[in-house]
Amino acid sequence: MTPAARVQAAIELLDDIATGTPAERALTSWARRSRFAGSKDRAAVRDHVFQALRCWRSYACLGGAATGRGLMLGALRDQGLNPAEIFTGQGHAPNPLNLDEVKAGAAPVADADRLDLPDWQLPLFHAALGPEAEGTALALRTRAPVVLRVNARLSTVPQAIEELDKSGVQVEPVEGGGHGLIVIEGARRVMQTQPYQTGLVEVQDGSSQAAMEALDLPPGAKVLDYCAGGGGKILALAARAEGHWFAHDAEPARMADLTPRAQRAGVQIAQLSGDQLAAHGPFDLVLCDAPCSGSGTWRRAPDAKWRLTPERLDELCAIQAEILDRAQALVAPGGRLAYATCSLFRPENEAQSDGFVARHHDWHETDRRRWSVSAVGDGFYLSTFSR
Numbered sequence: 001m002t003p004a005a006r007v008q009a010a011i012e013l014l015d016d017i018a019t020g021t022p023a024e025r026a027l028t029s030w031a032r033r034s035r036f037a038g039s040k041d042r043a044a045v046r047d048h049v050f051q052a053l054r055c056w057r058s059y060a061c062l063g064g065a066a067t068g069r070g071l072m073l074g075a076l077r078d079q080g081l082n083p084a085e086i087f088t089g090q091g092h093a094p095n096p097l098n099l100d101e102v103k104a105g106a107a108p109v110a111d112a113d114r115l116d117l118p119d120w121q122l123p124l125f126h127a128a129l130g131p132e133a134e135g136t137a138l139a140l141r142t143r144a145p146v147v148l149r150v151n152a153r154l155s156t157v158p159q160a161i162e163e164l165d166k167s168g169v170q171v172e173p174v175e176g177g178g179h180g181l182i183v184i185e186g187a188r189r190v191m192q193t194q195p196y197q198t199g200l201v202e203v204q205d206g207s208s209q210a211a212m213e214a215l216d217l218p219p220g221a222k223v224l225d226y227c228a229g230g231g232g233k234i235l236a237l238a239a240r241a242e243g244h245w246f247a248h249d250a251e252p253a254r255m256a257d258l259t260p261r262a263q264r265a266g267v268q269i270a271q272l273s274g275d276q277l278a279a280h281g282p283f284d285l286v287l288c289d290a291p292c293s294g295s296g297t298w299r300r301a302p303d304a305k306w307r308l309t310p311e312r313l314d315e316l317c318a319i320q321a322e323i324l325d326r327a328q329a330l331v332a333p334g335g336r337l338a339y340a341t342c343s344l345f346r347p348e349n350e351a352q353s354d355g356f357v358a359r360h361h362d363w364h365e366t367d368r369r370r371w372s373v374s375a376v377g378d379g380f381y382l383s384t385f386s387r
């Protein structure tokens, strides 16, 4: 595909996504029906679509319309490129610009346009992040880093760097980042490499890694990941120490990847249904990596920024409180409860921790940390409690 044909494909996909089709689904079905598109084409089209999703409002201002054409026009203007060189109408290029399109478009001025946020989220950003609110919103307009975690059970940082290099993936250690490696080149190849397939490295965001390093983990501890999903967090904990590892999720199908991942990593993690939890408990550490808005990860899943509603945020807060209330009953005397989200918002973070200790007077908070959206990690929140 020519660069212009890739832009035209992105225009059509953005129009589809604007009608409510989830971005991943739109991209998958486009790739299926576009057999002519090679892997580089698919990657380039995906990059166009994701960047336009991150910058929907500012690109719509620059391009003069919140349509696929308007957004891609805005994207080209944002990069200082001449859209007329792409919108030529030749081959599979977008049709030439009409006079209205040439005249339309202006730099974003309103805060929500400039920061690429839905209006209702501006106060949430300011309340949670104060002077860092603007910088964080602007950071969410950029592409996320790809970060790996070296599995300390099977490898060292220098060994993993060397093995990855042999497979064509260049990485650098995350500064002060323990086992984190930031991918400089070859991100799309990581999962095909021998170090990944043999469990020497896992893909894991830098902030998630740092949060799991921050948790107290007594040797031989019995640990339950109450919202395990694909198991990224419990795998990071299990790499740190000997222990007994248990995973639970309200939707067990979400743990489908956990068995192969644990096998690769050389650890055993028992999966527990709701009915089995009490019989296998109590646990020295119960981690609740709760379902949340994901606002700290919106560089990776930018359509979620526009799909979240105030009603859904309220629902998530209620689910988070219920998870904490249930999980606390599974903690052994002297044990810890940990609450984590990849959200930036106070109602899901600080207010949730405060609400928990207000409802459970026998519990107190022992630690509370936030990680900012950065060059090595997503926004993340961690709170720990003891009784």
Ligand SMILES: C[S@@+](CC[C@H](N)C(=O)[O-])C[C@H]1O[C@@H](n2cnc3c(N)ncnc32)[C@H](O)[C@@H]1O
Binding pocket: 226, 227, 228, 229, 230, 231, 232, 233, 234, 248, 249, 250, 251, 254, 289, 290, 291, 292, 319, 323
């Ligand atoms: C943020 S994700 C977990 C990510 C995972 N810990 C990881 O590191 O890959 C939240 C998970 O909580 C699960 N969940 C939602 N409601 C739950 C509930 N009431 N009890 C337990 N798990 C729940 C979801 O199915 C989802 O897999």
